[in-house]
Amino acid sequence: MNNAIRTKGLTKKANGRELVSNINLHIIKGEIYGFLGQNGSGKTTIMKMLTGLMIPTCGEIELLGNLLTEKTKSVLKRVGSVIEYPIFFDHLTAIENVKLHCDYLGFYDDKAISEALDLVHLKGVEKKQVKNFSLGMKQRLGIARAIITKPELIVLDEPTNGLDPVGIKDVRDLILMLNKDYGITFLLSSHILGEMEQIVDRIGVINNGKLINEVSLADIRKQRTDYIELVTTDVEKTVYLLESELQISNMKIIQDKKIRIYDWTQSLNTISKMLVLHDIEIEGIQKHISSLEDYFYKQINGGRHSE
Structure with missing residues (x-):
């Protein structure tokens, strides 16, 4: 080289x-x-x-x-x-x-x-x-x-x-x-x-x-991990609905009120509509695209993502 x-x-x-x-x-x-x-x-x-x-x-x-x-x-x-x-x-x-x-x-x-x-x-x-x-x-x-x-x-x-x-x-x-x-x-x-x-x-x-x-x-x-971040007051019911109604299983609960969804088979709009129909209060929902900043902080934190 x-x-x-x-x-x-x-x-x-x-x-x-x-x-x-x-x-x-x-x-x-x-x-x-x-x-x-x-x-x-x-x-x-x-x-x-x-x-x-x-x-x-x-x-x-x-x-x-x-x-x-x-x-x-x-x-x-x-x-x-x-x-x-x-x-x-x-x-x-x-x-x-x-x-x-x-x-x-x-x-x-x-x-x-x-x-x-x-x-x-x-x-x-x-x-x-x-x-x-x-x-x-x-x-x-x-x-x-x-x-x-x-x-x-x-x-x-x-x-x-x-x-x-x-x-x-x-x-x-x-x-x-x-x-x-x-x-x-x-x-x-x-x-x-x-x-x-x-x-x-x-x-x-x-x-x-x-x-x-x-x-x-x-x-x-190639390594990046993109996700949808959902903030709700009823995490338990939301997780149940995501699994039963949309067959989403790849997700993680963060800081009690946040859910990170790593499964991209359903759109953000589809997820929102389903939760609203089941009277789930959504405080926030957005896509998170991994950046160079995410990679950098993961590296200097010894492989851990900052939450």
């Missing part, structure tokens, strides 16, 4: 404790891979080591087929990144900041700079000093800086931080376009799990500094 990123036993210790431990990561070329983890789980620490901003205590990092060492750091020129909050020279304009970054890389293409600023909707404000930018605008500028050279791999830590819903959609569409049209591999982290679900191909679940699972979104969807 052709990996864009591979790590073996990647570990970082600081102040006598392990921030991340024994990370064996596999990110395939051409995919969009998402890190899922709570704050402080180690996502940013891993990203910093992958982009050369932090030195591992032990373990190996392979980027784009090259083992990352002091002698092979030139491979990082093929990697774009925005880690935590993007840093700029506030007294310089947006375009001056970007050109300074390109000078450092030895990349000279004014057209590419203009295109990148246009892609993140910063055309027209490129001559404005960065000190006058909002957090969201700085985030856009950081992404523009990361994509100018059309690198083979882009690492983005919370790329939608500070953006409004329109900005979040713009960034999502940009990532999907760069991935599809240019074959760029992405490693992303985000606390907006619903947003991740719309964009990533695979996820790595990070918990307490450990990578506890890597799985594709397609496999998660």
Whole structure:
């Protein structure tokens, strides 16, 4: 399998404790891979080591087929990144900041700079000093800086931080376009799990500094458990009617008043009508479609669903 990123036993210790431990990561070329983890789980620490901003205590990092060492750091020129909050020279304009970054890389293409600023909707404000930018605008500028050279791999830590819903959609569409049209591999982290679900191909679940699972979104969807949740004051009679009238047997009583129905042979409308005809008071009834959030919390709770 052709990996864009591979790590073996990647570990970082600081102040006598392990921030991340024994990370064996596999990110395939051409995919969009998402890190899922709570704050402080180690996502940013891993990203910093992958982009050369932090030195591992032990373990190996392979980027784009090259083992990352002091002698092979030139491979990082093929990697774009925005880690935590993007840093700029506030007294310089947006375009001056970007050109300074390109000078450092030895990349000279004014057209590419203009295109990148246009892609993140910063055309027209490129001559404005960065000190006058909002957090969201700085985030856009950081992404523009990361994509100018059309690198083979882009690492983005919370790329939608500070953006409004329109900005979040713009960034999502940009990532999907760069991935599809240019074959760029992405490693992303985000606390907006619903947003991740719309964009990533695979996820790595990070918990307490450990990578506890890597799985594709397609496999998660195969595993998902959808159900109808019914809230009523008469659970006992409701269960009897569901079994006798509609032949539903796959269900579970939750918190005394809730019934979760896992049998999808009957529609929500059919269930409601039958219960009303038998004078059952329905306080609530709705479909629940399992999400990436459900999967994530099941993983970090040791396989248990949160109720």
